[in-house]
Every structure is written in structure tokens, then in C-alpha cells.
Amino acid sequence: MDKRNTVSKIHPLSVVACVLCVVFLESCFLVGWKPKPVLAQKTVKVQPDTEAVNLNLLQPNNLPTDGSVITADTISQTKLTTPSFWWADEQFGGKLLDNWLAYPSKGRVDLVVNRQLWSLLNYLGRYAFINKMGNVARDYDYNTRVFNQRGKPLGAYTCDGNSMCQVEVCIPGQVPLAGKVSAFCQLSQN
DSSP: OOGGGTSOOOOHHHHHHHHHHHHHHHHHHHHTOOOOOOOOOSSOOOOOOOOOOOGGGGSTTOSOTTSSOEETTOOOSSSOOSSOOHHHIIIIITTSEEEEEEETTTTEEEEEEOHHHHHHSOHHHHHHHHHHHHHHHHHTTOEEEEEETTOOEEEEEEEOSSSOEEEEEOOTTOOOTTSSOOTTTTOOOO
């Protein structure tokens, strides 16, 4: 009997998936990215803010001049602009992240992603993006919400101020593992 016939074949997509995992892990080590632990508890659930996103603030001359809202286009002439998501955008966002609206007084950032590129991501890709960007925002004590360019809620990374954080991916028509769709995921667009 020929030994070549007894070896099971490996599906090409399995090889690609393994290579992508290794490349991802290696890149995490190269850039020094270390995810913060997200604790899962059944008894406590942190909820994202249910205020609708105001995409009009991204239009020219609509941004308040008092510093109450910061976007990707906000640049301080005297100091480092915080929060700063430029590096994280370069590392994790690529062409996916279009812009953001950070609200320093609310401790919240609303990320606006490219709707078409978001639709190409599977659940794990969406979760990974929200988790990575949420970890960056957490360094500034910000909660993160993710929207498309039309204001549709796509996901959130929310912490309770301690170490309890939660990642939520909004999937239309599907009930999450927790068994209940959050009020955030049910927000309607403007």
C-alpha cells in the first residue's frame, strides 16, 4: 500500500487560516501590543451609551470650537491631542476607520468605519477590531462605540470604570450569546 494515500489531506483554507493567525500573533509581538483582559461575568453587564451618534459634527465648520469634541482632523498646535487614535488607526484600522468623534467630558469615542469594508469582515474580524480599538481607548479612560457612515451601530467596547469590560458586536437579526440585544444595537439612525 502506498503511504501517500494514507495521509489525510489538509484543506487549503486551513493552512491560510493558520498562517494568518501566526502573522497576527507575530505582528502583535513586534509592535508590543498586549491586550488588556476583558472579564466576563454573567451577573453584571455594562451597557454602551444609547445616545445617537451626531455625524453632522464631521462636516466642515460643524465642530464646536470649545474642545468638547475631538476628531481625526483635530490637531493641537501646543500639545499632544488626546485622545489620539492615529497610531491605532495605522496599526489596526487601515482603510476601515474613516474618522472618530471623541467626547472628553463623556469619556466616550465614536468610531466611524467604512460600511463596505466592515461588511467584508466576519464576526471574529469585527470583534477583533472593536477589541483592539477599545483597548486603545481604554488607555484614555474612554468607552468605544462603532458606527458606519450612516450612523448605524455596529459594536461597542464598554467598561464600568473598574476592570469589568465588555465587547459587543451588533449583528442584525441575530440574538447574541447573552440572549438579549442591547439598547445600543437597537439604536435607529438619524
